[in-house]
Amino acid sequence: GAVVSQHPSWVICKSGTSVKIECRSLDFQATTMFWYRQFPKQSLMLMATSNEGSKATYEQGVEKDKFLINHASLTLSTLTVTSAHPEDSSFYICSARGGGPTYEQYFGPGTRLTVT
Amino acid sequence: KQEVTQIPAALSVPEGENLVLNCSFTDSAIYNLQWFRQDPGKGLTSLLLIQSSQREQTSGRLNASLDKSSGRSTLYIAASQPGDSATYLCAVRRSSNDYKLSFGAGTTVTVRA
Numbered sequence A: 001g002a003v004v005s006q007h008p009s010w011v012i013c014k015s016g017t018s019v020k021i022e023c024r025s026l027d028f029q030a031t032t033m034f035w036y037r038q039f040p041k042q043s044l045m046l047m048a049t050s051n052e053g054s055k056a057t058y059e060q061g062v063e064k065d066k067f068l069i070n071h072a073s074l075t076l077s078t079l080t081v082t083s084a085h086p087e088d089s090s091f092y093i094c095s096a097r098g099g100g101p102t103y104e105q106y107f108g109p110g111t112r113l114t115v116t
Numbered sequence B: 001k002q003e004v005t006q007i008p009a010a011l012s013v014p015e016g017e018n019l020v021l022n023c024s025f026t027d028s029a030i031y032n033l034q035w036f037r038q039d040p041g042k043g044l045t046s047l048l049l050i051q052s053s054q055r056e057q058t059s060g061r062l063n064a065s066l067d068k069s070s071g072r073s074t075l076y077i078a079a080s081q082p083g084d085s086a087t088y089l090c091a092v093r094r095s096s097n098d099y100k101l102s103f104g105a106g107t108t109v110t111v112r113a
Helices: none
Strands: A004-007 A010-013 A019-025 A032-038 A044-051 A067-073 A076-081 A090-097 A111-115 B004-007 B010-014 B019-025 B032-038 B044-051 B056-059 B062-067 B072-077 B086-095 B098-103 B107-112
Touching (some): A004 A090, A010 A019, A019 A032, A019 A090, A019 A111, A032 A067, A032 A076, A032 B098, A044 A067, A076 A090, B004 B086, B010 B019, B019 B032, B019 B086, B019 B107, B032 B062, B032 B072, B072 B086
Parallel strands (some): A010 A111, B010 B107
Antiparallel strands (some): A004 A019, A019 A076, A032 A090, A067 A076, A090 A111, B004 B019, B019 B072, B032 B044, B032 B086, B056 B062
């Protein structure tokens, strides 16, 4: 149980375009979802926290107009990287938590974004 | 702000040797600490979670200890195998009503056959 999926697993896009990444909790209802960014050989950096039906809370230094987060249902959150640039190339990981046995965060497999 | 440090950054051992991975954190006021495994290009798999009131947790060949007062945790992996090769991350959670995790940069382990 407590499976989190991400789609796509990897994506290549051209500079200036937007790309959407989906995060789904497959077997539990996620009251909160988190979006992280990870550069090679570095730690995961929390970008934002989203609660179902409300606006996401962004960490300091994260541009909310560039990284649009929508948590429209208890099983789906999306991250849209708008007007992507090569410096946005990174590994994006989401996590989700619910209640009861899913009280802690469960992580998705990640999405590798490459902006050319 | 919580700072989490993992030393060493990389470790290479022959198969069968025991592994000792270290994690330190600057603010001892934590709710729990978690150890994760990350394979290349993959997400995170939770290995062990230690509540702040606990001193250690064990699962199979894995044992994690926590010394909250000194801001340290150690992950022991007994009788290492090539399949243990991965990056190991520790993360701390600050309080019961704050679900954010602060991560270390990880220790990349290579177990040589």
